Amino acid sequence: MSPDDFVLALRALDAPVFLDDHGIPSPLGVEFAATTSDGRNVLVTQLSPALNARVTDPDAFVRSLERAGYQGAGITESGQLYFLELPLRGVSLAERLARTGPVPAAELLAIARSSIDALAGTQPHGLITPSTLRAAADGSVSLRWPGLALALRAAGVGVPTLAAELDAALYFAPEVQGGAPFDAHTDIFALGVTLYTALTGRPPFGGRTTATMMAVVLADDGAPATTVTGTLTTALLRAIEQQPADRWHDLAQFRDALGPSAAEERRPPGRVAAPRRGCAGIAAIFVLGGLVLWGVSKYIS
DSSP states (O other): OOHHHHHHHHHHTTOSEEEOSSOEEETTEEEEEEEETTSOEEEEEEEOHHHHHHOSOHHHHHHHHHHTTOSEEEEOTTOOEEEEEOOOOSEEHHHHHHHHOSOOHHHHHHHHHHHHHHHTTSOOOOOOSTTTEEEOTTSOEEESSTTHHHHHHHTTOOHHHHHHHTTOGGGSOHHHHTTOOOOHHHHHHHHHHHHHHHHHSSOSSSSSOHHHHHHHHHHTTSOGGGSHHHHHHHHHHHHTOSSGGGSOSSHHHHHHHTOOOHHHHHSOOOSSHHHHHHHHHHHHHHHHHHHHHHHHHHHHO
16 A cells, blocks of 8 residues: 555544655554644554555454554554554664664663663563664663564464564564463563674674674673673573573563662662661660579579
8 A cells, every 4th residue: 555545544534643754664564754633743654565464353453552552553444554653762772783883881781771671560562673672862761662563463463474574583582483472581582682782783693603792792891790791791691591491580580680770779778677677676685684684683592
């Protein structure tokens, strides 16, 4: 469907959105800047012909995206699927790598912490790659297209098609490619591969071995056990283990492995523990005093 046909199709649906440009190519199809009838800026993505043709349950696709918090999704009378999302701030890691090369370890460590914080408490993301992870100048991180891979899979699109069309084969965990569902373990794997790629400039499992590539990075950073790169490397190598049981058990454990941020280190300790320690100390004094008095009275008697 051409952009002009897509505009006409949206008008025929009386969709409350107005396209502001002729669209640009996206891994998912064609992406349009748009404005809703109430004045909000949104992005409208027209699903690519290859993905659209493989959707066997359009209603499942629409319902899944609505549950994931998208601004809207629908299907035209001719069967063209589309969805709306809010624009995201920042630059993707893929753009960053193309412009300036690998990301310094200290900066990437902060991005890693923020990425895990963004994933915590949500349904599995499913499509974490250098193209979907965006970092803003203020340090905030956003992950584009949350739940989209899950929606496409629920709509009948197979993993091989998703991997090929979304250029995500390296970021899908082995168990997903074998038919398992997306979950926290597969997100940990995808985030680990994404961050590894940003740190080294290339994804793992190709060309040189993963360990050799990390050795090259660490050689420029000193003793791995006591450096920022060492902390990041240790966390990433476990995140990208091939077997789910060998990875971090959950996102919280992955986050802990990255260590506290500077802000967290400066945070004053809580005020709850001190009274308990104080009470315990006072109780110990009373007990000790009682024992001394008992011993004295026994001696006198």
